[in-house]
Amino acid sequence: MAKASRQSMKAGGKSVKHVYFFGGGKADGTAAMKNLLGGKGANLAEMASLGIPVPPGFTITTDACVHYFKNGGAYPTGLKQQVEKALRRVEEVTGKTFGDPANPLLVSVRSGARQSMPGMMETVLNVGLTSKTMPGLIKRSGNARFVYDAYRRLIQMYSDVVMEKAAGIEPKEGMGVRQQLERELHAMKKRLGVKQDTELSAKHLEELIGIYKRTVKNALGKPFPDDAIEQLWGGIAAVFQSWNGKRAISYRRIEGIPDEWGTACNVQTMVFGNMGDKSATGVAFTRNPATGEHIFYGEWLPNAQGEDVVAGIRTPNPINEAGKTDDTKHLASLETAMPKLYTQLDAIQRTLERHYTDMQDIEFTIEDGTLYMLQTRTGKRNGPAAVRMAVEMVREKLIGADEAVMRVRPDQLDELLHPIVDPAAERTAKPIAKGLPAGPGGGTGQVVFTANDAVAWKKQGKQVILVREETNPEDVEGMRAAAAILTSRGGMTSHAALVARGWGKCCIVGAGSVEVDMASRTFTTNGVRLKEGDWITLNGTKGVAYEGKLPMVKAAEENPDFVALMELTDKSRRLGVRANADTPADAKRARAFGAQGIGLFRTEHMFYGAGSDEPLFKLRKMIMSSTEAERRAAVDELFPHVKADMKATLEAMEGLPVTIRTLDPPLHEFVPHAPEAQAELAGALGISVEALQKRARDLEETNPMMGHRGVRLGVTYPEVTEMQVRAVLEATAELLAEGTRAFPEIMIPVTCSVNELTNQKEIAVRVHDEVCAKYGVKKVPHSFGTMIEIPRAALTAGKIAEVVEFFSYGTNDLTQMTFGFSRDDIGGFAPDYIEKGILADDPFQTIDTEAVGELIDIGIRRGRATRPKLKVGICGEHGGEPRSVWFCHGVGMDYVSCSPFRVPIARLAAAQAAIADKRAVRPAAKKKAARKPAKKAAKKKVAKKKVAKKKVARKKPPRKKAARKKTRRKR
Ligand code: ADP
Numbered sequence: 001m002a003k004a005s006r007q008s009m010k011a012g013g014k015s016v017k018h019v020y021f022f023g024g025g026k027a028d029g030t031a032a033m034k035n036l037l038g039g040k041g042a043n044l045a046e047m048a049s050l051g052i053p054v055p056p057g058f059t060i061t062t063d064a065c066v067h068y069f070k071n072g073g074a075y076p077t078g079l080k081q082q083v084e085k086a087l088r089r090v091e092e093v094t095g096k097t098f099g100d101p102a103n104p105l106l107v108s109v110r111s112g113a114r115q116s117m118p119g120m121m122e123t124v125l126n127v128g129l130t131s132k133t134m135p136g137l138i139k140r141s142g143n144a145r146f147v148y149d150a151y152r153r154l155i156q157m158y159s160d161v162v163m164e165k166a167a168g169i170e171p172k173e174g175m176g177v178r179q180q181l182e183r184e185l186h187a188m189k190k191r192l193g194v195k196q197d198t199e200l201s202a203k204h205l206e207e208l209i210g211i212y213k214r215t216v217k218n219a220l221g222k223p224f225p226d227d228a229i230e231q232l233w234g235g236i237a238a239v240f241q242s243w244n245g246k247r248a249i250s251y252r253r254i255e256g257i258p259d260e261w262g263t264a265c266n267v268q269t270m271v272f273g274n275m276g277d278k279s280a281t282g283v284a285f286t287r288n289p290a291t292g293e294h295i296f297y298g299e300w301l302p303n304a305q306g307e308d309v310v311a312g313i314r315t316p317n318p319i320n321e322a323g324k325t326d327d328t329k330h331l332a333s334l335e336t337a338m339p340k341l342y343t344q345l346d347a348i349q350r351t352l353e354r355h356y357t358d359m360q361d362i363e364f365t366i367e368d369g370t371l372y373m374l375q376t377r378t379g380k381r382n383g384p385a386a387v388r389m390a391v392e393m394v395r396e397k398l399i400g401a402d403e404a405v406m407r408v409r410p411d412q413l414d415e416l417l418h419p420i421v422d423p424a425a426e427r428t429a430k431p432i433a434k435g436l437p438a439g440p441g442g443g444t445g446q447v448v449f450t451a452n453d454a455v456a457w458k459k460q461g462k463q464v465i466l467v468r469e470e471t472n473p474e475d476v477e478g479m480r481a482a483a484a485i486l487t488s489r490g491g492m493t494s495h496a497a498l499v500a501r502g503w504g505k506c507c508i509v510g511a512g513s514v515e516v517d518m519a520s521r522t523f524t525t526n527g528v529r530l531k532e533g534d535w536i537t538l539n540g541t542k543g544v545a546y547e548g549k550l551p552m553v554k555a556a557e558e559n560p561d562f563v564a565l566m567e568l569t570d571k572s573r574r575l576g577v578r579a580n581a582d583t584p585a586d587a588k589r590a591r592a593f594g595a596q597g598i599g600l601f602r603t604e605h606m607f608y609g610a611g612s613d614e615p616l617f618k619l620r621k622m623i624m625s626s627t628e629a630e631r632r633a634a635v636d637e638l639f640p641h642v643k644a645d646m647k648a649t650l651e652a653m654e655g656l657p658v659t660i661r662t663l664d665p666p667l668h669e670f671v672p673h674a675p676e677a678q679a680e681l682a683g684a685l686g687i688s689v690e691a692l693q694k695r696a697r698d699l700e701e702t703n704p705m706m707g708h709r710g711v712r713l714g715v716t717y718p719e720v721t722e723m724q725v726r727a728v729l730e731a732t733a734e735l736l737a738e739g740t741r742a743f744p745e746i747m748i749p750v751t752c753s754v755n756e757l758t759n760q761k762e763i764a765v766r767v768h769d770e771v772c773a774k775y776g777v778k779k780v781p782h783s784f785g786t787m788i789e790i791p792r793a794a795l796t797a798g799k800i801a802e803v804v805e806f807f808s809y810g811t812n813d814l815t816q817m818t819f820g821f822s823r824d825d826i827g828g829f830a831p832d833y834i835e836k837g838i839l840a841d842d843p844f845q846t847i848d849t850e851a852v853g854e855l856i857d858i859g860i861r862r863g864r865a866t867r868p869k870l871k872v873g874i875c876g877e878h879g880g881e882p883r884s885v886w887f888c889h890g891v892g893m894d895y896v897s898c899s900p901f902r903v904p905i906a907r908l909a910a911a912q913a914a915i916a917d918k919r920a921v922r923p924a925a926k927k928k929a930a931r932k933p934a935k936k937a938a939k940k941k942v943a944k945k946k947v948a949k950k951k952v953a954r955k956k957p958p959r960k961k962a963a964r965k966k967t968r969r970k971r
């Protein structure tokens, strides 16, 4: 192996190694070489080295594929010779010869990229079967039927993949060569009155082959190649080409996989699961990928080729007794049908999981009583399963705590917190179909039958459920658009199940009662007929579908695995996590999710929604006052409401910090428009309605977002600030006197200058003294700080920090003012900006590290230069977005604050950022460097901007490209 990698280092010329052999207990490659050999090739090599039975073969590198595309379809120098040499080696190990009439070697030609793209690229099986080699194989296998069947499968796959797709031919709808051949097969079965392919005899298949060959010639104008070597090179080129197939490209867009990677190509000795009753094929997982339960879990089919299990054509059998369900209990498990081989397979799966220290997704084939492994890869799993596996693997001492934390993606955690069908409603709902629970959680939507419709309806703002017989890789975009997916065929490893699980989407597969009629756009199930546009609801956790639109509820947070994972994250993270909460109820929820305080309490909240009538009326009186005396009177009336509101939330937080923001929105937002409301208010103020309307007009602004709001109100109406500060401090003093801990942080919004803060702080200091006198205490604990949401504030942070003890970045406004993009109107152009690559992301979703991030960093550095202990947090919506959390960690913030439901996600992202930091520092520097505070490392990064960007990019969690929510206005 060392020799191999040294060879590959020699750049240029003939000595570049393009081909890596594996088999017979040896391999040139290793699992670490995924970039060069693709995931499949690297793991085949690894398995071979581990002594696991793998059919021998070789891998052509992704570099060769990249070269192929850069050079208009030409192979790199030396590739042909290296392939021939490797083929000779395969022949030696197997004792068979490629293209040999007496004892022919057959191979599969398989794609395999760096990152798994299941089913998105092509594979051709049975390559090497020709009129010359068939008789030899018939003689050796003693099974003509099997050989003819393999040959007709080869024609089917090869004509489709190599002769049509790779040649760039785009047939008309329904006229693809594969479909034409399938129609011939159906026609023959109909003629003979048989149902299953297996009922066709050798003679029938021989006849079918003749028909197939004529059909191929007619459809494509070329004969099916009857030469083994020509087939092999055709297959290799087609696998490379499939990297740029439509499906592969669209999958890469969704998953954010770069186009430049290319695919490797694996040429591997064929083994046959369809040789008779002692043959079989299957797909399995070392743990249940839907629940995380630690049982060997999978499906198999006797007498079948690998494709059959995943294609969802036959409903597969459970692999063992433990994995049986009500629907599969009558089917024979591999455990009982072939106990010895099952034991061997079970031992291999244990070895693989221990070796890779992660759940593996494996493919195997049994050829006439001998077991072969065809693939292993780290298995996709949904959120609940990811969490359970991570914490259980720590308990099993398979992995450490840090690794467990890194194993769960923040969006997977989201799935645990995602809605499920309301159990109360479900109890009385009428199930219309039952299938396999392929993707958990609940989903409700209107029925559509095609992927295109799913995309189109979603665009119109509808919520849809995609109902299909089965899905295939062409459907991925529609599957993405759908709220949930329901199929009538296929098992837990079918395409629909695999894809849905990867995305954590609600999905039911193999609901056998569902009969889709595409012509009338309806489906029937258990006597119910539903048409396109009708509402249905799925419970993907149970695998049950219901008619109608059932209500959803949030999933339980009490999941013990979730709690255990959260405890692990708290061990490694440095960033604090707080919640934005405006009510005692929100505060309690936030604490249940692990929030360490409230990072944003919006005073104005009490003037909206339930119970707001009285305080709102009094606020309006205050706003509409025209003299200070009038206003003071109104403010005094408002005071008890504000105080009570703040006290309740401070009490709920029991001494954890609560950042209370003084009144932020422009006042005109509260002006009444309804005539009755105006009349009532005018009456209360003792003025005419006309006079009131005039005062209201005077408050109107051309650009209220940049108008008379935030601190500007406090400067113009000091009594308003005064009242709020008094409310906070009196509430605190009273709580303390009652024996309840409380710690408010008074935060002034929309500041751009230190002078504004000096002005407001004077008020705060004076009120503090008055409150102390009133309650007979020396001081009322609190701190005084500001939001940083205007670029000028960030740039003058050094001065501002002289007056305040903390900063909280309001990144919604900071983004708005840095870009000059109105966050209420960005919807009009943001999609174009992203589509055209002008913006990589919506900056209101994830922090723009280049400029907004730079302002944040400058603000922190200048602020801390003045006041080293300056506390810094973020309270914009970015505070719960994983990539932004990573950024906040990197610039040395003390905490992030986000909506209560995002708190667990922020905790996980914060822990991952800290672990990634630790891991990145270790190998480069020694122990001393590893102990350096993360802040310092982060500062250096931003100073060396280019380097920093690369680093940050590498460490960023994977993006979710498709999720582009419309930005909402929310202060
Ligand atoms: P994918 O990446 O889409 O899963 P694969 O390369 O794994 O594609 O091949 C598709 C199917 O063909 C698999 O189910 C596999 O079991 C089967 N297959 C591939 N190579 C061989 C082989 N050498 N012998 C038998 N079956 C094979």
Ligand code: MG
Pocket (backbone or CB within 6 Å): 363, 375
């Ligand atoms: Mg595969």
Ligand code: MG
Pocket (backbone or CB within 6 Å): 749, 750, 789, 810, 813, 971
């Ligand atoms: Mg703001």
